[in-house]
Amino acid sequence: MVRDFLLAEHIAEPADILAPEPATDEDILRVHTREWVDKVQHGKLSASERMLLEIPYSQAAVRGFWLAAGGSILAAQCALKDGFGINIGGGFHHAFPGHGEGFCMIHDVAVAIRRLQADAAMRKALVVDTDVHQGNGTAAIFAGDAGVFTVSLHQENNYPEPKPPSDLDVNLDDGTGDEEYLDLLSKALADSFGRFAPEILFYIGGADPYREDQLGGLWLSMRGLQERDALVFAEARRRGLAVAVAFAGGYARKVEDTVRIHVNTVIAAREAAAARVSRANP
Numbered sequence: 093m094v095r096d097f098l099l100a101e102h103i104a105e106p107a108d109i110l111a112p113e114p115a116t117d118e119d120i121l122r123v124h125t126r127e128w129v130d131k132v133q134h135g136k137l138s139a140s141e142r143m144l145l146e147i148p149y150s151q152a153a154v155r156g157f158w159l160a161a162g163g164s165i166l167a168a169q170c171a172l173k174d175g176f177g178i179n180i181g182g183g184f185h186h187a188f189p190g191h192g193e194g195f196c197m198i199h200d201v202a203v204a205i206r207r208l209q210a211d212a213a214m215r216k217a218l219v220v221d222t223d224v225h226q227g228n229g230t231a232a233i234f235a236g237d238a239g240v241f242t243v244s245l246h247q248e249n250n251y252p253e254p255k256p257p258s259d260l261d262v263n264l265d266d267g268t269g270d271e272e273y274l275d276l277l278s279k280a281l282a283d284s285f286g287r288f289a290p291e292i293l294f295y296i297g298g299a300d301p302y303r304e305d306q307l308g309g310l311w312l313s314m315r316g317l318q319e320r321d322a323l324v325f326a327e328a329r330r331r332g333l334a335v336a337v338a339f340a341g342g343y344a345r346k347v348e349d350t351v352r353i354h355v356n357t358v359i360a361a362r363e364a365a366a367a368r369v370s371r372a373n374p
């Protein structure tokens with residue numbers, strides 16, 4: 093639906109939309125254990141592992157996760173080349189090296205970061221996660237990796253529990269609205285850039301902080317979410333950073349609202365890129 097909307101409204105042209113290859117097993121194994129990869133590829137998940145995943149297991153789902161990881165790799169490579177790249181999907185930030193949970197089997201963004209590290213394409217990555225749920229998989233995977241700084245702004249009183257510490261966690265109260273949210277995001281970005289100088293920013297821009305979301309308890313408006321995206325992209329642009337985006341969660345009562353929020357993220361990224369080009373070529 094996001095792709096169709098982007099094309100119908102000429103926000104993107106067909107040539108802007110690239111089809112990724114699925115990630116290779118070598119790519120996946122830089123993040124996930126051999127045991128977990130074998131289990132998901134061969135349908136050997138236990139009942140409790142299936143329950144934790146919270147989505148029906150199928151071979152189609154496995155192919156989808158490998159493709160999502162390939163999409164985040166491609167988005168990251170586009171970001172390094174063109175300034176930004178967007179996976180119109182992905183953002184499966186609840187996947188851990190040895191298990192999946194919360195709809196996430198494979199951590200596509202972590203796979204992309206590990207791939208860029210392996211290719212020596214960059215050394216320092218910042219992950220900014222604004223999904224309403226804390227990025228527990230991201231925090232666990234990159235704990236102790238001095239090359240990756242992880243930031244998560246999320247509703248404190250929500251899944252996951254426990255929350256393994258990110259490098260910077262902002263725990264938000266139930267019902268937090270636009271103004272307070274944007275103020276705390278701005279401070280979190282300033283704090284992060286004060287402590288860490290990345291070469292690329294991975295933005296996990298969940299649609300679920302929206303006040304009409306069924307799984308979230310924050311109170312952001314559609315406009316507030318647009319301002320959130322614009323703030324992240326503007327801070328990246330000021331520092332000349334490449335930005336790779338993944339969409340993550342979104343469960344609005346009306347699916348059209350979730351699509352609109354994701355489309356708005358693409359528009360904000362494009363506007364930031366255009367501003368960068370016009371500044372470079374006055």
Ligand SMILES: [Zn+2]
Pocket residue numbers: 223224225298300340341342
């Ligand atoms: Zn979420």
